[in-house]
Amino acid sequence: MVRTVDPERHRARRLQIIDAGLTCFAVAGYSGTTTAALCRQAGIGSGTFFHYFPTKQHLLVAILELGTRETQDWFAAREPTEDPRSVLDTYIAHALDDFADPRIAGFVRAVGAVMGEPAVEAALALDAHVLQEGLEPWIARAQELGRVRDDLTAQRLTTWILLVLDGFLGRLATDESFTVAAERSMLEDTMARLLGGN
Amino acid sequence: MVRTVDPERHRARRLQIIDAGLTCFAVAGYSGTTTAALCRQAGIGSGTFFHYFPTKQHLLVAILELGTRETQDWFAAREPTEDPRSVLDTYIAHALDDFADPRIAGFVRAVGAVMGEPAVEAALALDAHVLQEGLEPWIARAQELGRVRDDLTAQRLTTWILLVLDGFLGRLATDESFTVAAERSMLEDTMARLLGGN
Amino acid sequence: MVRTVDPERHRARRLQIIDAGLTCFAVAGYSGTTTAALCRQAGIGSGTFFHYFPTKQHLLVAILELGTRETQDWFAAREPTEDPRSVLDTYIAHALDDFADPRIAGFVRAVGAVMGEPAVEAALALDAHVLQEGLEPWIARAQELGRVRDDLTAQRLTTWILLVLDGFLGRLATDESFTVAAERSMLEDTMARLLGGN
Amino acid sequence: MVRTVDPERHRARRLQIIDAGLTCFAVAGYSGTTTAALCRQAGIGSGTFFHYFPTKQHLLVAILELGTRETQDWFAAREPTEDPRSVLDTYIAHALDDFADPRIAGFVRAVGAVMGEPAVEAALALDAHVLQEGLEPWIARAQELGRVRDDLTAQRLTTWILLVLDGFLGRLATDESFTVAAERSMLEDTMARLLGGN
């Protein structure tokens, strides 16, 4: 007569822990985040945590996977008819919106510290893959339409777009005086230069 | 009046530990590096370590400071008569040489995990400052000579150069298939686009 | 809504550790007592200790506080109608009973070694205060009744009573051949002389 | 052609270290005193220390032995013709003078922490013995002359004199408001009461 799970409740609890994890990892780094702090932030007992995630590392991976799924969903929602250049612009705007969450930068740094772990590495590789796979076709389309330079493969150009975006995120994380609002147009200009004629 | 301290020996030992630190931090991250591992790598006893660095964190900071000094020395060695654009190119080549040390990427990630610590933060801020201050005057000179676009302040343009360089380093750290050799020319091209006419 | 904390169990465990602390500190002194030895004596794991006391020093302080509370309770239990001289005698008998615990002497020595620490100093100061405040009113009453000399203030006389008591305890701690049984009557006589007519 | 020792210089150096030891032990306790601190205080190198004392503990013992010798010398200097009661008074005055050295109290506490060590225990036993043996004959003389009560053996009475003196010292060490100047006469009075007629 044991009521095993109310799946709704379970998912909510899980998201609540994931959110606490994002906050804690961002603030204190991976190993700086104790499971105790995690539970305090999530408002649960220490035992409950391990009902949901067998390991602290599993929580980190779950956070990454959530992000990956969101990226996946975002690209899945694109219509084939959309203008490729505008998809790129929209994606950048979307990414900048994410960057606005003050926890993102800290979380990215936190992940860096555990990048060596196979499970984390795999999750990151998948995330990078999804991103690359999501963006690349649109770049290729744009090249076909002559809207973007074609002296590089679409793959390599995508890599460089993401490279600049990552540099932007890194700067954001490091430099207080560097803000999304102030630098958004410079990012757009730099992207244009990067994509511009060969 | 026995002179027991051999400053030469002391400095050598110190560098030996710093080198071990760079290796260990790069491979295992900051908190993944135990002082025991550090001592093993440096070939010293566990107590000796603390003769040279009062804390594991102090070692990390010392490594950063060494890098900062090298940057400082590099810019101090520039002649006022040098061509500003060529100084920039040379600096990028110099930075790429540093990036070629396979430990750099891992070390950068390791630092990320401890960025919150005041001492580390200060060392990083100083390093960023030295770099910015070293590069900016040459960018300004280049602007005066009309060799570089002048729709941005020299400071902001320098920031963006470093942003791209950091993105490059980050990619290097993350993506196995992304190599200095293969991407050097693309970096030069991107820099040229970034600096190019307004 | 499972009630997992059993406060009774918690208190018992705590007392069990306090008792182990008294034993270990008495035998081996403060710094001679390792937390490992403490846990062994208390029959708990090394981590459990730190569930109850954040620091070895906190355990020491807790022991002192327990003693202070006992003193407090003892004086709180006196009836206002009691004969002041007999209260004094009873207190001395009570103190001698405590001194009979063979661990007390060793513990007192152990405390001496850490007296410099602020937290310990504070606990000792409080203990001394409670003792002085507990005893002094009875001395004052006795003076009023002419049962005790009144050429000193009650406070100063109380101090000297405690001084002799401390000397007695110290001797007990130092001199094997000095026993409570053999010297009890001499203590009573000395106290009588100290309190006797001006 | 090696000049092995200038005995004078050696003794001076030794005393210099002993004095540093007294200071350090008093301030920081035994285990709180590092050999490094000892050497700093004495103004010598860390190696030099171990030229003079094979062990930190040996230094402590040496300090105790120095005190014992002084006591010995003091009693050896008494003339057989002196008035026994006055010898006692003079000794108390002498002891109070020693107590005036602010380091004494701290040092006494420091010794308490290592009392368990055989070598220390032996030195303390010897010190107590010398004191007892020095004082007891004079008490016995005074008893013979009817100047002091004789319902106790001279030995036991001596013990109690020292007990009160130790209590006095302990109070001095603990209670800021308790000073030699203010309490000297009360000590004399208490001693008189202790020694007074049976």
Added chain:
DNA sequence: CATGAATGAGTCTTCATTCAT
């Protein structure tokens, strides 16, 4: 399902002592 007390392996760091110079 939820809890938090219990665990113990593992960490950084201290410090008395040795020894080459």
Added chain:
DNA sequence: AATGAATGAAGACTCATTCAT
């Protein structure tokens, strides 16, 4: 004799994880 760099054993404390309730 004097020095101080080097040593490594030992200690206090942390924290992810388990499990009885």
